[in-house]
Every structure is written in C-alpha cells, then in structure tokens.
Amino acid sequence: MYKVYGDYLSGNCYKVKLVLNLLGLPYQWQPIDILKGETQTAEFLAKNPNGKVPVLELEDGSCLWESNAILNFLADGSDLLPSEPRLRTQVLQWQFFEQYSHEPYVAVARFIQFYLKMPDARRAEYENCLKDGYKALDVMEQQLQRTPYLVGDCYSIADITLYAYTHVAHQGGFDLSGYPAINAWMQRVAAHPRHVGMLD
Numbered sequence: 672m673y674k675v676y677g678d679y680l681s682g683n684c685y686k687v688k689l690v691l692n693l694l695g696l697p698y699q700w701q702p703i704d705i706l707k708g709e710t711q712t713a714e715f716l717a718k719n720p721n722g723k724v725p726v727l728e729l730e731d732g733s734c735l736w737e738s739n740a741i742l743n744f745l746a747d748g749s750d751l752l753p754s755e756p757r758l759r760t761q762v763l764q765w766q767f768f769e770q771y772s773h774e775p776y777v778a779v780a781r782f783i784q785f786y787l788k789m790p791d792a793r794r795a796e797y798e799n800c801l802k803d804g805y806k807a808l809d810v811m812e813q814q815l816q817r818t819p820y821l822v823g824d825c826y827s828i829a830d831i832t833l834y835a836y837t838h839v840a841h842q843g844g845f846d847l848s849g850y851p852a853i854n855a856w857m858q859r860v861a862a863h864p865r866h867v868g869m870l871d
C-alpha cells in the first residue's frame with residue numbers, strides 16, 4: 672500500500688490524494704505539519720532532501736517527491752494520462768505551466784492570506800502574486816473556453832494539477848466571478864463520481 676506524507680490544506684498534497692481516490696488505489700495518509708517544521712526533520716529529509724510535501728512512499732520504502740511527478744507515476748496506464756505523445760506532452764505542458772506560472776502566485780497568495788494572515792512585511796509580495804496569478808487564470812480561461820478540459824475532451828492529471836489551487840484561489844483573495852469557463856470546469860471536475868474534496 673502507498674503511504675502519503677502530506678498536509679491536508681496543501682494543494683500540492685491534495686493533487687496526490689485526489690488521483691489516488693479517482694484511481695481507487697488504497698493508501699495511508701501520514702499528516703505532516705509544515706508550520707511546526709515537520710518537513711525539516713532528519714527523518715523527513717531522508718525521504719525528501721528538499722524538505723517538502725507531498726512525498727509518496729512505495730511498498731519497498733523508496734520515495735517519490737514533486738507532486739506533478741507523483742501524478743505521472745500514479746496515473747501511468749490509466750485514463751487520466753493519455754499515451755499518445757502529443758496529448759501526453761500537452762498534459763506536461765499544463766503541469767509545467769502550473770509550477771512556473773500559476774502555483775508560485777495563486778498558492779503563495781493563499782499562503783500569505785490564509786496561513787499567515789497577511790503580515791505587513793509580505794503585503795507587496797502578495798499584491799504581485801495577485802497580478803501574476805490573474806495572468807495565469809486568464810491563460811486557463813482561454814483554453815477552457817475552447818475545450819471542456821485542459822487537454823481536449825478528457826479529464827486528465829492536467830486538470831487535477833490545476834484544480835488543486837484554482838478551486839481554493841478565493842482563499843488567497845482571487846475573485847473568480849469573471850472566469851465563467853474556469854467555474855464551469857471546476858464544477859465538471861467536482862462532479863466526477865469518485866471526486867474527493869480537499870478536507871474530505
């Protein structure tokens with residue numbers, strides 16, 4: 672059975688939980704409290720030298736880290752990851768986009784507002800996150816006006832990757848009322864019969 676080291680409120684960890692549930696794979700969840708420094712202990716650093724959750728531990732004790740890499744491992748051979756090279760590359764394209772152009776702004780704005788309660792010292796950084804986060808949301812909105820999912824007609828790990836922080840973007844102060852295609856897509860994702868919420 673897989674073991675996931677994660678924080679329930681982290682979107683990166685939620686990605687892994689959602690995929691495991693969608694695929695019906697059994698797993699054990701080991702809660703890690705980031706704010707208490709539990710990602711920086713010697714024991715945890717032996718699992719991920721980068722000191723971050725999520726970590727997926729396999730039955731032989733080996734560990735995988737980086738949420739989107741874990742998603743590719745778990746979804747390999749399933750309907751959530753197309754095998755055709757162009758489609759598979761489009762999945763990766765959205766996952767790289769998420770890590771470079773979306774998560775650093777949408778998730779960090781949420782971290783500053785929701786976890787840290789907006790300390791004055793980080794207000795300017797927060798404002799920048801809002802500006803660049805909206806830019807990323809605009810890119811998603813354009814795609815989702817054309818196709819029901821990020822990669823064409825099929826629900827894939829590209830959607831899971833971007834759903835994780837987009838569906839809680841309001842906790843970071845983002846107003847999604849001007850993004851009808853994103854809202855319709857979020858409802859589509861949540862309507863999957865095996866969908867689980869972040870706190871379920």
Ligand SMILES: N[C@@H](CCC(=O)N[C@@H](CS)C(=O)NCC(=O)O)C(=O)O
Binds near residue numbers: 681684722725770
């Ligand atoms: N690129 C990494 C980011 C992981 C990450 O930033 N994890 C945060 C929680 S969302 C964390 O563990 N922070 C603890 C720390 O930096 O000490 C991924 O996608 O897994």
